[in-house]
Amino acid sequence: YHVGSSPPLFPPHEDLVPSVSSLADIYSASELPHQSARWAALEARFRALYDRQISFVTRTPGRVNLIGEHIDYSWFPVLPMAIPRDVLVAVAIIPAADAAADGRIILSNVQALKYPTRVFNTRDFTDPFFPIPTDKHIDWSAYFLAGLKGALTFSRLCATEATPLPTMRILVDGELPTCAGLSASSAFVCSSLLAVLATITAPVIERSFLVNSAVISERALGVNSGGMDQAASVFAIRDHALLVDFRPLVSAKPVRVLDTVPRLCFILANSLVSVSNRTETGPDRYNIRFVETTIAAEILAREYSVGRLEIRDGFGGTLRGFYDKICERQGWAMGDRESEERAVKDIVARIRKTFSKDRYSLDEVAEMLGLSTEDMMRKYTTRFPIRATHLNLRDRAQHVIEESFRCKCFSSLLASSTTNLRALSATESTPYFDALGELMNASQESCSSMFACSCPEIDNLCRIAQKYGAAGSRITGTGWGGCIISLVRADRVDQVIDGLRKEYYSVQHPEIKDISEVVFQITPSNGSVLTKGT
Numbered sequence: 001y002h003v004g005s006s007p008p009l010f011p012p013h014e015d016l017v018p019s020v021s022s023l024a025d026i027y028s029a030s031e032l033p034h035q036s037a038r039w040a041a042l043e044a045r046f047r048a049l050y051d052r053q054i055s056f057v058t059r060t061p062g063r064v065n066l067i068g069e070h071i072d073y074s075w076f077p078v079l080p081m082a083i084p085r086d087v088l089v090a091v092a093i094i095p096a097a098d099a100a101a102d103g104r105i106i107l108s109n110v111q112a113l114k115y116p117t118r119v120f121n122t123r124d125f126t127d128p129f130f131p132i133p134t135d136k137h138i139d140w141s142a143y144f145l146a147g148l149k150g151a152l153t154f155s156r157l158c159a160t161e162a163t164p165l166p167t168m169r170i171l172v173d174g175e176l177p178t179c180a181g182l183s184a185s186s187a188f189v190c191s192s193l194l195a196v197l198a199t200i201t202a203p204v205i206e207r208s209f210l211v212n213s214a215v216i217s218e219r220a221l222g223v224n225s226g227g228m229d230q231a232a233s234v235f236a237i238r239d240h241a242l243l244v245d246f247r248p249l250v251s252a253k254p255v256r257v258l259d260t261v262p263r264l265c266f267i268l269a270n271s272l273v274s275v276s277n278r279t280e281t282g283p284d285r286y287n288i289r290f291v292e293t294t295i296a297a298e299i300l301a302r303e304y305s306v307g308r309l310e311i312r313d314g315f316g317g318t319l320r321g322f323y324d325k326i327c328e329r330q331g332w333a334m335g336d337r338e339s340e341e342r343a344v345k346d347i348v349a350r351i352r353k354t355f356s357k358d359r360y361s362l363d364e365v366a367e368m369l370g371l372s373t374e375d376m377m378r379k380y381t382t383r384f385p386i387r388a389t390h391l392n393l394r395d396r397a398q399h400v401i402e403e404s405f406r407c408k409c410f411s412s413l414l415a416s417s418t419t420n421l422r423a424l425s426a427t428e429s430t431p432y433f434d435a436l437g438e439l440m441n442a443s444q445e446s447c448s449s450m451f452a453c454s455c456p457e458i459d460n461l462c463r464i465a466q467k468y469g470a471a472g473s474r475i476t477g478t479g480w481g482g483c484i485i486s487l488v489r490a491d492r493v494d495q496v497i498d499g500l501r502k503e504y505y506s507v508q509h510p511e512i513k514d515i516s517e518v519v520f521q522i523t524p525s526n527g528s529v530l531t532k533g534t
């Protein structure tokens with residue numbers, strides 16, 4: 001198979017956030033009964049709460065990442081897909097002439113006890129650079145505010161004295177477990193951003209505009225966001241994974257996933273190790289990885305005199321930049337598996353030669369960069385402070401390069417399923433499942449040992465899923481907890497779920513009554529939408 005044989009770029013004519021009028025445009029037939037009831041409840045609740053009709057609803061799904069972990073912020077393509085569970089933001093706009101126009105934005109959540117109502121004044125947002133409190137216990141409303149801030153900033157329309165934001169009533173209904181690595185936070189920020197954009201501008205919004213603004217909006221919360229989550233949630237198309245690339249611009253190639261015999265299924269299992277219970281270290285660890293991979297790229301570029309790397313967000317070069325420059329200099333024609341594999345081997349060898357050990361003190365790192373320690377810290381750790389005494393440049397960089405190759409192989413294999421596999425018998429398709437599974441397992445191994453973003457519970461879940469017949473299993477999302485995603489043939493789904501129940505949940509979490517809340521099959525869902533105004 002060829003690494004380059006993936007489908008065309010996301011068709012430009014579909015690059016607008018769809019304005020839908022029916023739930024069938026959003027959800028698949030099997031999801032409709034549950035979703036219809038949920039949307040009806042949301043409407044009823046809205047009316048009871050605010051004595052108003054909803055003007056429109058924005059909807060953004062969560063996502064899983066199939067493969068390509070922690071490489072988006074190095075600008076390498078990743079392969080996520082949206083899942084049916086989502087965040088809804090229902091909005092009523094109250095025009096200035098209405099007696100109820102009190103200049104307030106009331107933000108409520110259907111889970112009112114967990115997420116208490118917050119009230120803001122539209123005047124609080126006269127300056128789009130208003131501060132968002134992001135202490136240790138970040139309030140749920142901060143995600144809404146991040147979206148609102150992004151909308152004000154990127155629509156270039158701030159709520160001045162002359163044109164204030166309108167009075168708004170908002171009700172949020174999120175179905176995504178939080179802190180599980182399913183991107184609940186990005187989905188909420190995207191839905192909020194879309195809701196405010198739709199309020200203050202025309203409801204014709206480009207998906208790529210939404211993605212880019214959402215990435216930057218989320219940075220207001222102190223996360224140096226990679227961009228995968230927002231792209232996955234916004235560009236998604238039912239029954240497809242997305243090969244998301246970041247250069248030259250953010251784009252997505254839909255890759256159809258459901259056409260094998262037996263059907264190829266994905267099962268999600270929540271380790272119930274909360275990604276954010278580790279917040280003390282959580283975002284910090286993410287930011288450390290960001291710094292490690294950036295610095296590794298800059299040192300490699302110096303070492304191999306490839307010239308200056310393109311700068312990501314005014315911060316530093318990327319490993320993708322280094323990779324492309326080396327390939328260009330060597331005159332390697334890329335695009336097929338053999339050439340890519342050769343390039344990967346060559347670059348990994350260069351990495352291991354440049355970084356002879358796995359831990360460097362900050363002083364040593366500064367010396368390799370040709371900077372004073374002080375200048376290095378100022379350059380790389382001011383915007384997103386980290387707490388670290390040592391950095392691991394070697395293993396982090398190697399993971400990124402090898403993982404990017406696995407992601408390319410996986411997506412072209414997946415893309416070939418539509419054309420090649422329908423004709424195969426169940427036995428004949430075994431090597432195909434095995435090949436995909438092996439790539440996922442290798443990814444997990446690398447996340448665990450090289451990138452150190454797994455944890456014992458996740459490693460254990462993956463082992464159990466494989467024991468009971470999953471072709472491959474790996475962590476999905478940031479890591480250090482959260483969920484695993486397994487690739488399973490349709491005829492083995494029940495046995496894998498049962499194995500996880502017996503060997504993980506009954507042992508670690510006997511309190512769980514309904515296992516379907518923590519282990520479930522997922523199908524790729526549609527991306528962000530806006531409902532037509534009523």
Ligand code: NG1
Binds near residue numbers: 073225228
């Ligand atoms: P999650 O699991 O949503 O926190 C994070 C980043 C992604 C990506 C993955 C690791 C944000 C909002 N998300 O995902 O961009 O880097 O980790 O692959 O920063």
Ligand code: MG
Binds near residue numbers: 183184185186
């Ligand atoms: Mg997140």
